[in-house]
Amino acid sequence: KAASSSLSVAFRSFCIPSGAVSSSRFVSSEPSKPEEVRLAHIERQFDAVPRESRDKKAFLAAIAVFKERRSRQHVEFINSALKYVKEYGVHKELDTYKALLNIFPKGKMIPQNTFQRIMLHYPQQQNCCVKVLDEMEWHGVQPDKEIHDIVVNAFGEWNFATKKIKRMLFWMPKLKYSNKYIDRRHIEGKNLTAAELSGHALKMMSRDPATTLDFIKLSDGPSSSSSDAHLEDDWIVSAQSVQQRRIIAGLQEGTKITVDGPFRVYIMEHAIQYVKMTSPPLEKSFEEFEKHDMIGREDFSDWFSEWTKDRSGRGRSVQEQKDETVLAMAVFSNNDNQSADKWIRHLQKSSPALEKMMVHLRIDKGDEMFNTEKKDDTENVQQAKTSSIDSS
Amino acid sequence: MAATAAVCLLHSSRRLVGAARTASKVMRVQRRKTSDKAPTRTGKKNDEVISHELKEGETEKPTLFGGFGVPTNIAFPNLKGVEGWDDREMDVKEVIKDVPQIFKKEFKKLGKEISSIRGSVEKTDILEALGGLKDDEARADYRFRTPEEISLWHTGCDSDWKEGFSSVRFDPTHRGTAVFSGNLSSVIVKDGRVERAGYATIKLEDKAAFNRRKYFTQWMNYSHLMIKCRGDGRSYKVMLHSPLAIDMTWGDSYSFPLHTHGGPYWQYERIPFSKFFHTVAGRIQDRQQSVSLTDVSSLSITLMDRMDGPFALELDWIGVVHDRSHVEETAYETYTLPLWNTHGI
Numbered sequence: 042k043a044a045s046s047s048l049s050v051a052f053r054s055f056c057i058p059s060g061a062v063s064s065s066r067f068v069s070s071e072p073s074k075p076e077e078v079r080l081a082h083i084e085r086q087f088d089a090v091p092r093e094s095r096d097k098k099a100f101l102a103a104i105a106v107f108k109e110r111r112s113r114q115h116v117e118f119i120n121s122a123l124k125y126v127k128e129y130g131v132h133k134e135l136d137t138y139k140a141l142l143n144i145f146p147k148g149k150m151i152p153q154n155t156f157q158r159i160m161l162h163y164p165q166q167q168n169c170c171v172k173v174l175d176e177m178e179w180h181g182v183q184p185d186k187e188i189h190d191i192v193v194n195a196f197g198e199w200n201f202a203t204k205k206i207k208r209m210l211f212w213m214p215k216l217k218y219s220n221k222y223i224d225r226r227h228i229e230g231k232n233l234t235a236a237e238l239s240g241h242a243l244k245m246m247s248r249d250p251a252t253t254l255d256f257i258k259l260s261d262g263p264s265s266s267s268s269d270a271h272l273e274d275d276w277i278v279s280a281q282s283v284q285q286r287r288i289i290a291g292l293q294e295g296t297k298i299t300v301d302g303p304f305r306v307y308i309m310e311h312a313i314q315y316v317k318m319t320s321p322p323l324e325k326s327f328e329e330f331e332k333h334d335m336i337g338r339e340d341f342s343d344w345f346s347e348w349t350k351d352r353s354g355r356g357r358s359v360q361e362q363k364d365e366t367v368l369a370m371a372v373f374s375n376n377d378n379q380s381a382d383k384w385i386r387h388l389q390k391s392s393p394a395l396e397k398m399m400v401h402l403r404i405d406k407g408d409e410m411f412n413t414e415k416k417d418d419t420e421n422v423q424q425a426k427t428s429s430i431d432s433s
Numbered sequence: 434m435a436a437t438a439a440v441c442l443l444h445s446s447r448r449l450v451g452a453a454r455t456a457s458k459v460m461r462v463q464r465r466k467t468s469d470k471a472p473t474r475t476g477k478k479n480d481e482v483i484s485h486e487l488k489e490g491e492t493e494k495p496t497l498f499g500g501f502g503v504p505t506n507i508a509f510p511n512l513k514g515v516e517g518w519d520d521r522e523m524d525v526k527e528v529i530k531d532v533p534q535i536f537k538k539e540f541k542k543l544g545k546e547i548s549s550i551r552g553s554v555e556k557t558d559i560l561e562a563l564g565g566l567k568d569d570e571a572r573a574d575y576r577f578r579t580p581e582e583i584s585l586w587h588t589g590c591d592s593d594w595k596e597g598f599s600s601v602r603f604d605p606t607h608r609g610t611a612v613f614s615g616n617l618s619s620v621i622v623k624d625g626r627v628e629r630a631g632y633a634t635i636k637l638e639d640k641a642a643f644n645r646r647k648y649f650t651q652w653m654n655y656s657h658l659m660i661k662c663r664g665d666g667r668s669y670k671v672m673l674h675s676p677l678a679i680d681m682t683w684g685d686s687y688s689f690p691l692h693t694h695g696g697p698y699w700q701y702e703r704i705p706f707s708k709f710f711h712t713v714a715g716r717i718q719d720r721q722q723s724v725s726l727t728d729v730s731s732l733s734i735t736l737m738d739r740m741d742g743p744f745a746l747e748l749d750w751i752g753v754v755h756d757r758s759h760v761e762e763t764a765y766e767t768y769t770l771p772l773w774n775t776h777g778i
Contacts, residue, residue, distance in 0.1 A: 179629065179739060212717055215765075220668060222694040245666065246696025306695035307666035310740050317697045329661075330571065359698065364608055367697050 083117050087125040097137070100129045104140045115144050116169040123176055132180045133230070135188065141173050142191045151197035161201055170195070170202040174209060183217060184209050228309050236276055239372035242306055242313040243280040246370060248359045252282040257387050259380070274374045277384050281369040281391075284358050288323070289368055289392040296320055298368065299401045300385070303376045315372045316381065316404060318388075319365040327363040378402040543642035564654040566755040571659060573752035574651070575637065575732075577611035590615065590633040596622055597630030606747065614745040617736060631741070636674075636733035646730040649673075653726045655753035657703040660734075663747040664693020664700065668738050673709060673724055674731040684714035687724040691734065693746065703754060707761040723763035 086107070090099050100122075107118050119141055131137040150163040161167055170192060177184065184206060192206045218225065222245050233241070240254050259275040292298075302316025360367045369388060373380040381402045389395045551558070560566070577583050583605055591597030601615035619631035641647050652658075658671065669691040676683045687709035691702060709724045710717055732751065736744055 181739070208717070208719070216690065219690055220692040222692055242666070242695070245694050246698065248694075248696075248698045304697075305665055305743070305745075307740065307742075308695075312742060315696070319697065330573070362697070362699055365697070370696065 083114070083121045084124070087121065087129075095125075095129045097129070097131045097134065100125070100131050100137065101140055104144065108144060115146075116165050119144060119169050119173060123172060126176065132176070133182055135177075135182055135185065138173055138177045138182065139188050139191060142170065142188065142195065145170065145191075145195040147194040150195055152200065158199075163196070167196060167200065167202040171205050174202070174205050178209055178213070183213055186210075223308060225309070235274070235374065236278055238308060238311050239278040239313055239315075242308045242311075242315065243278060243370055243372060245308055246306060246315065247280050247282070249282040249284055251284065252280050255279045255281075255387070257383070259374075259383055275380075276374045277371055277380060277387070279369060279371040279384060279387060281388065282360075285360055285368050286392050288320075288358070288360060288366060289398075290394050292320060292394065292398065294397045296398050297401065298395070298398045299403060300381045302381075302404050303373075313372060314376055315370055316376070316384075317367055318369040318371075318385075318400075319367055320398075321366070322364060323361050323366055324357070373404075376404055378404050380404070539642045546642055561651070561654065566654055566757075568757040569754065570655075571752055571754035572651075572655075573659075573661070573750035575751040576609075577605065577748055577750070578609045580605070583611050585637055585639045586611075586635045587638050588613075588633070588635050591630050595624075596627045597632075598622070599631055599633050601633035601635075603635050610747050610749045612745055612747045613734060614743070616743045617738075617741060619739060619741055631739065632735060632737035633744070634733050634735040637731050639731075646676075649726045649729045649732075652753045655706075655755045656759040657705050657754045657756055658751075659754045660691065660700075660702045660704075660751050661749040662691075662693065662700055662702060663698070663749075664691075664695055665745050666693055666695035667736060667740065667744055667746075668692045669746060670735045670737065671704065672712070672715075672733045672735060673726075673729045674733065675724070675728040676730065677728060686712050686715070687729070688712045688715070688717075699749065703756075705756075705759055705761065705764075707759070708764045710765055721763070721765040721767060723767075 086103055087100075090103070104122065111118070122141060126132045126137060145166060150166055152158045152162040174184075174192075189203075189206050189210055192203050196202045223241070228238075228241055236256060240256070243254055244252070255278070257277040257279060259277065298318060298320050300316055300318045303314035304317070306313050306315055371384050373384070381404050385395065385400055385402075553559070575582070575585075583603065586603055588601045588603050590599040590601040592599055598618040598620050599616060601613070603611060603613050605611050613633075613635050615633050617631050617633060619629070621627050621630050639647055658673075660671070670688055671691045673687045675685045675687070677685060689704050689709045691704070693700060693702075706724050706726070711721050711724075712718060734746065734748075736746075
């Protein structure tokens, strides 16, 4: 309450005093008055608010102040307000757009006869409404029935602007959940910590449904000052499945295993950097397609043995890719070889066979997604220390 | 800005006042080779100037082939729908000079095409054409192993048309795949015309001889489009372009998002053809119809997910797969509205 009253006091110096001529050009009848009323651009209402207090409350208060004072110039105000929607951090909230569209008078702009229905009735206002809805669509804010009713009450059931909101209401829900790799409800609109986001990202990337995520807190000992404690964010989120552990157990002694990274992945609008642990491909041949000529199709001479063979044969697991076999994935809070070393130590607890492998850590290479050239193996390779070093 | 405006003005005035100029004494005729508004392509300059000094008493005579000062508009069709694309001027002499070279190349292509007409009598091919496909039967038609295969794909982004600041590239890798990467930027160019920015795309331009279209008739009986790719978690958009015959339908396409899960695992993304929705110039239409692959002549993958930042999508192959259990014809409503209805505008 106090905030809104202080804001209304701030606005008074920029708005026209009530009872004056309703236009922004105001000529003072008393030039000797100490407080001069100047020509003020509508955007000053939003600019005047200091940056720290630019939030949803301030924005809605500005709209409320406009509504109670002015009966005209909705379009200019809304267009100015749209420019500040992102600055005030309210661009992803439905209430913002509802408040903006509620500024339009209800019933006045609904076409009454055929000519008004044919021609774009109140074109400036309709275009302004479409701009607001465009901004809403651009930021991915899903509309609901209330905002549809606001637009219908302002412009009529089958008008240009209402068609826009009707189309949004038809198409946006259809495509909202088309991404089957993430559950948006867990991620959007929630203040997730970096570790939680990393967990979601690893879950999205892991194609084996039996992947388990581990959160490993790395503490480097007590920090000197308590103020640094919250900055010391040292953790690893590791993702590995039973199948991957079995593959590691079955690897030959001395197999070259590389820890590569960091690579970039986006989960909704957040970018996460992850690392992967891979080994060379297990099988030499990698066939995606079966032979499909006529002879193969209609040759039924071995039908029984083929049928029995397929039943007992081991299919290729999803970890076995054409150029590499993925053994584990992780997200580090600090992308360096020391974290990778600690991660390997952690993985060794469940896969003791890792100790016998040649693990190459290549974290410090920098962010390069899908390196087009083959990475030089001999450059800056740091071998993971074996169990002779004590774990920290 | 003023200089360019002056040049543009010069162009238009020349077209209108052709006859009146014969009397005036023009010392030097200068003309830009291409219009200011025409976008610059890599390696081509936009500001080549053709000039000719007039002798005393000489007037500009219009000649049949390549007269100076005579504007020749060879009427490029404005396929990309961009202002200034068809505003190019070229001497007819130059066009005729290039003709034998172009024709030689195209006739060669035509010869190859005729010799490889699919009149196959193989049982598999006949069954494929008639629709007798087995479950999980697939074909990977577009691969990215050789430079010729990669050169079929053209890149485009908003900075090509000076409408934004994104960057795009399409490079081969040592694995026999290709990476569609770049940086998306939603920073708006302050020219008063652009309102939103930020897109990057690669488009298949596989044309037959003499720039004739090739249609995806071989994919007619398959149920799903399959793309083997490795993305970065961003949502791309696959578009099947069917420009058809008239300019009103040049923007016709069928789109669907290509969501990627990122990570080191390859993704076999299957999108049923019934799920593609009808778009025109990227805008979803009110009246929906399902895609008919006999009209589709091109395929593109776009990124315009409104997020700034670098992106990368590695493509191994693009093809089709048939799923016999997929009986859906179209995922969207196909009822027709009565005559006097509101779907007009």
